[in-house]
Structures are given as structure tokens and as C-alpha cells.
Amino acid sequence: MSSDALTLAPAPRSEAAEQVRVEVREFLAAERAAGTFTTHVDTWLSGVDPAFSRKLGERGWLGMTWPKEYGGHERTAMERYAVTEELLAAGAPVAAHWIADRQSGPNLLRYGTEAQRREILPKIAAGECFFVIGMSEPDSGSDLASIRTRATRDANGDWVVSGAKVWTSNAHHSHYGIVLVRTSPADPANRHAGLSQLLVDLSLPGISINPIRILDGGHHFNEVVFDDVVVPGDMLLGEEGAGWHQVTAELAFERSGPERFLSTYPLIAEFGRRAAATGDPAQLATLGRLSARLLALRQLSLRIAAALDRGELPNIAAALVKDVGTTFEADVVDEVRRVVDVPASLDSPDPLGRALAEAQLHAPGYTLRGGTNEILRGIVARGLGLR
């Protein structure tokens, strides 16, 4: 077995991370006491609160690992891990800035021009600039290379974009999208060639944003339609034709964080309160089983953060952790409902019933977003030397 791609060295303990963890906990306790937010499941998709994002920016908890010259704070991935983990566990409203902080910023840092970085990164770190991912299309899901949104150069050297992107979370609250487009005709011999990434200001004329409601009625997803949108020529991100390579690197950031196993943690917390109240052995056993799985996932995710600090890009291990982690997120619902007699309902008078309802109605998404688990297992299989 070529296990090297899958195994990661244990993460060293980080005092700095534990210090910032305490600070975040104090901040969250104060915000909760002040009524700024109430806990919900899966808040990195559904909890949009720009004012809350700005507060995080003021405290230096966005763009944490980026260079100071771009508004970052030059802290470690382990410290960033502690901050994001605490925010997710509390079910805090972090959706507004999540994509920008997690992947668009790092993507700009790697591939952006100096002007793009200076213009945009400080705003992301301040919690004032939000991003969407422009990858999937109505006819292109897992088969991302089949996208049809096109960008062609006009006489002025600007890009004219037409096509449609879907599942673009919170486009109606966001400022920019990093949009994967076809800049050369499709070549059946090399499907990954001819793709590029454009940095698109979502307020440009010709862009329409139409809501797509998910199962609980929430409006997070959108269809973003580009009708001959003129994007300035200097808004190409990275290299023309290198879009596939760049998007793959971006997905590695997308796949490595604690949001891949903590989306339903607020349900576990609520269930823990119930088990503490009843002392029921079956509930305690379920809590123990869930805790064991969560602790193992934490160790894996911490190892990835430590690997990022060492300058590695553990793509295959990240795919594996996301597979195991998102499976866990969905299993939490099934495990909890087997041992409590509480109907899931968004209108339940019981907070456990509401948490079950939120987690259940969001559940189909956990193992789809950011690459389906079937795609991820294909990546892991490659790591095992099978393809």
C-alpha cells in the first residue's frame, strides 16, 4: 500500500492555539449573552450575519494565516483551526465570510496579481468582503471539466462571460465570485485544458442572482446567470488555461477544515444536555460513540492543519478526512434519533427537536458539497495506488 499520501504525522500541541481558543470562547459567551446570535446547526452555510463577520475581522480572526501586508495576521494554521472550530461548535453565524476566508483569500494569495491582492485581501480580513464559489453548473456537478460557461476576449481585452452557475451559496450577500470558465473550446483529448478562473464583481451589469431554496425553505443557494457580462481584462485569476490546476488546489483548502465534521455539532451539544438530564445508559452510550468518532476526526483534522503549517498540501488526506467527517455529520442525526423519543420539527417546543429538524433537512448536503464522497473516495483510491 502506498500509504504515505494518507498518513500524516501527529500534530504537536500548540500553546498559541489554546490561548486563542480561550479568547474566542470568551468572545462567544459574551456575544451569546448579549443576544447577538442563537445557536443553529450548519451555520457556515446558513448563518449570514455581516456585522458578526466584521467583529471577527476586528479581532484578527479572519485572514489569520495571511501576510500582514495584505491585512493578514501571520498566525499558524493550528491557531486558525482553533478559531474556526470554536465558532462552528458554538453554531455562530459565520456563513457571510466563510468562503472568502477559507478558500477565496488563499486562492488570491497564491494566484492573484499584486493589485488584486492589495485591493481585496485586506477587505476579506476585515470581514467586509464576501465571496462565492463559481464552479458547479446546471449540467456539471461532479464532472466539473464539462462546464459550459464561456469567457471570450473582446476588442478591448476584456472578458465577455455567458453561462450559469448553481448552488452558489449566499451570492445574494456576496461581493465577488471566483468563476471557473471555459476560455478555449473544449478539447476531447484533454478535457482539463482551456479552463480559467475569473475574479468577478457580482454587481456588474448582466448578472442576475436567482434564489434556489433548500429543503428547510432557507435561501442560501442561488443560480447566478451571466448574460454577456463584461469583466475587465485584468480580472483573470492566475494563468489563462490553468483553471483546472488552480481549482484543484482551491478544493484542497475547501476539504481540510473542521467544518467537515462539525456541521451538526450543535445537535450533539443539545443531545448531550438531554443525556446529562436523563442519565439514560443508551443515550450515554450513543454520546460516547459519537464522541469517539468526533475525537478521531479532530485528531485527523489537526494533523492536516499541522501539515499546512509545514507547507504541505495534503490533498489526498484531506479528501479522506472529508469523506469520513461528512459521513459522521449525517450519521449524528440517525444515532441521536434512535435513542430519544423527540419528533424532529422546526416548530418543536423542544430545542432538541429543532436541532434534529435542522440537521435532518440539511443532511443531504453534507456528503455532496465540496466534492461528493464518491469523488473523494476516488481520490483516496488513487492515494492507495489503485488508479
Place this chain on the structure above:
Amino acid sequence: MASDQDLVVETVRDILSGAEPLLLDAERRWDERLWTALAEAGLTGVGVPEEAGGSGGELADAVAVVRTLAAGAGAVPVAEQLLVAAPALLAADLDLPAPDEPLTFAVADAVTAKPSDDGDGPGRWTLSGTATDVPWAGVARHVAVLAAAPAGIEGSVLALVDASGLEATSAANLAGEPRGSLVLDGVAASGALLRPEQAAAVRARYALARSVQLAAALEQVLAWTVQYAGERQQFGRPLAKFQAIQMELAEMAGEVTAVTAIVDAAVQGLERGSSELPLLAAAAKVRAGAAVEVVARLAHQVHGAIGFTQEYRLHHLTRRCWSWRDEAGNEATWSRFLGAGVLADGPDGLWGALTRLG
């Protein structure tokens, strides 16, 4: 000291190489030749200080020995000796037997220890009752018995019993490893009273030892299955080229990687003397036990009928995994313990407890 561990692992592998794992039965209950070779190389005293008669080295070295033997299905009581009995006896200030005399460990709640009236002092105890599910009963020369303290006294008694004169029943686990009972009928032994938290730490060591073995065995099962899928041809191509098989192998890899991560974390907890060791060991044992369900089932599915025979190597490890997950406390026992433990700070303290565990 990675280089030391590499050397230890190489030595154990050299000893294992050339011999297939033994098929254990009523006549052949352990691999005595393997034990002798390990003892002669000083490997049955790894992690035990030289002044206590051992070979020296760190906990990590002992873990490396146990992992390598577990992956090789070595039928010897090394996990019990190196990771449980010897360190528990040392921590209780009790003398160790010579490292070449097999030493095992038994949790024996049905055995009661009473202070002896033979005048040998407070370190002498008399043990009465039956110790069940004793690993390597009838094979091990010595047993470190964790017995109940006399009525009215809190805690447990850890006593070192000379088992050479004791009759053991022939019960075995699913892999044929001896797991018989020992009847202790007023047996005299040196021992020490352990406080409840000390006894809990010894039980945790036992669960962690089985977890370390499980992690190593599961890794090996994955490696064997990947190798088999690459070699076995059906429909004109290797099994590994079928997407359905790739999905199964990737799922196995996810389970194995998760087990390794939590077991490593629990071993680190033991290394730094964490007071959270029982909860960490519980998490490791529960996670490893859960992974056995997936990994053993899929390994057999991918291997097909040959894996279902005694002719092929797979059963040496899958049968052990099916038993090791039950031993030293199964998932039911440890998950209740862990569930209650993470709520020890109160109903709102779950997250704090989980992050403190690492």
C-alpha cells in the same frame, strides 16, 4: 527516538519473517518458538527499565513491538506483558518476574484479595475466586490480577500470581488465543492496594493495549486487501480497477486512518501521564471496535471465498480483530463510560471536555 523504534521494528520483523502465523488449536495454544526468539533478543523487556530487569527504552518502543507483532499475528502475550502488566506492577512498586517468563494480565472482579495473616507484612495478599477470560491462561507463567479489595475498602488490589501451579480451562477467543479461567483458591501473592483512579488507569492501559493491537491489525488487513485487489484478476482486469472495489477500499482506508489517529493520541496521553487516560483509552477502544465492523466485513468481501478459508492468511487478523474488540471492555462498556465522562463538567461542558481530551 524514531530511529530506535525503526530498529526495534526491524528486529521484530526479522524474527517474524520466515514463519507463517500459527493456526492455534487446543494442542498448539501459543507460539513458544516466537516467544523464545523475542525473549533472547531482549524484546520481551522493551520499555521496562533496566534496573527493573527489563531492556530499557521508551513506551513508544514497546508500542512499536506490540504493533509489529499484532500485524504479524504473533501468538505471544507481549501486549499484556509490555503495555499492561509490567508497567502496572512497576507503578504499584511491585517486583517484576524475569522478562523471559511470560506475564499476562487479568481483570478479575470476582476475585477478592484479603491481607494475609501469614506474617509476611502488608504486601502479601490471599486471593480467592475465579478469574475469567484470562488472556493466555495456561500459557503465561505469571498473572497480574486486578482483584476486588476486601469489603469496606475502596479500590482494587493488584497482585502478582504465580500461575505455574494453577489449572486453566481451555476456553479460547475467536482466533484460538487462550482466554480460559483460573480458579484461585486462597492463593498467596504479593500485591498492592490501588486507589480507584489507579485501578481505572490500569483498566485503561488494558483497553489501550488492545486498541494498539487493533490499529496495527486493521492497517495490515487494509494493506493485504489492497495488495490482493491489485493481483486478483476477474473479467480480464485486476479487482482494483473496478470502481465498486475502489469505493470499498477507500472506505476501509478512512476507518483505518481514523483509528490510527485516535490510538496515537491515546498513547501520547499515556506518555505524558494524562489524567484523562481512561477517557482517551475509551475513545480509542470504541473507535477501533467500530472500525472492525467495516474493515473486516469489506476485507472479506473483497477477498471473496479464499479469505473465508484457513488456507489463506486473512483470517489470522480478522478473527483476532473480532475478538480484540470484545476484550478489555467492548464498545458498549466503554461508550457508556466515555459518554458519562465527557459530561463530567455538566450539561454545558461537553465541548470543553472534548477539546481538553485532544
